[in-house]
Amino acid sequence: MLGRIAAAWKKAKCPVLFSGAGMSTESGLPDFRSARGLWKQQPESLATPEAMFGQPDAFYFFYQWRIARLWEVAPNLGHLRLAQLEQAGFLQKVITQNVDGLHQRAGSERVVELHGTLRTVSCLSCRAGYDSRQMLPARSDWEADYQEGRYRRGDECRCPRCRGMLRPDVVLFGEGLPEEAWTEAVRWSRQADFFVVVGSSLAVSPANLCPLWAVERGARLLIINAEPTPLDDRADWVIRTPAAEALDRIADEVLISAENPAEASVGP
Ligand SMILES: [Zn+2]
Incomplete structure (x- = not known):
């Protein structure tokens, strides 16, 4: 054949x-859906504009986790x-x-x-684009912090030029x-x-x-x-x-x- x-x-x-x-x-x-137990809610409800503005810590952790995994594979x-x-x-x-x-x-x-793509992120205010690794926390214990309920998004989620919020360049549910x-x-x-x-x-x-x-x-x-x-x-x-x-x-x-x-x- x-x-x-x-x-x-x-x-x-x-x-x-x-x-x-x-x-x-x-x-x-890893398929984010199969990372069972990691998410405190349905991933489909995290990948939304509502979560980006209404539950930013959950939203940004979800995408930081996915961006981190992405750059680990070939x-x-x-x-x-x-x-x-x-x-x-x-x-x-x-x-x-x-x-x-x-x-x-x-x-x-x-x-x-x-x-869209997870390789880049862009600023909601000035539209500047960056490699998505720009949005990863510099500290090493952020995943452990999340597991222990202490995670808060940091400055890495803001545009280095204008301090606007960054977002992944992917299509969110509802977009x-x-x-x-x-x-x-x-x-x-x-x-x-x-x-x-x-x-x-x-x-x-x-x-x-x-x-x-x-x-x-x-x-x-x-x-x-x-x-x-x-x-x-x-x-x-x-x-x-x-x-x-x-x-x-x-x-x-x-x-x-x-x-x-x-x-x-x-x-x-
Ligand atoms: Zn900006």
Whole structure:
């Protein structure tokens, strides 16, 4: 099956890939939902504008914890192979639901971030942008403080220039998707003639519309996901192996035969 997938991928004029949380699992990035016992309330209620203004200590700790974990992990083999495919001309665009920036850290340049990014933060007052590590506490015991109920957000949550509040550049629950990213995602999904879904259960609307639009315009659809998705029966291929392993093997086929275009037709 991988040979046929690679052949179709290579022939495609506009291959586009859509990634979700499962793309980063093998980087060891903990899912904030699974950090059970750490949060004193539902994470979905922390990732909101209401929490940012109404429960700032809980909000800022939640994001500081996630930003700290983010910079502890590295892109995995799957991210690296996708960057190689892009450099070799076999990937036109990556549309991602992820906010971890691991595609870019692996070398991908053509990335649309539907839900913003945790790699940067910006000032609510003067709009200045910073690396998100700017918002991490300088002291080392802040996580222990939180566990013991003594955590208070500090000066690191303020803009070094104007003292305004910083915020992570992610889309919070209740906020709309960034207009420019969404427009791009729609455009690339409609242009795609080969569409790959990696590590997304396609449960979140409107992001799950991207593969649907691609298929409706005649794109071949490859789904690499551990769990079934609502679009499995529209897919040409469904793969349940972990994302990095599947992408590694497919990239091998696409890139090796691309290096030796005559290989397939050479006789004995
Ligand atoms: Zn500022």
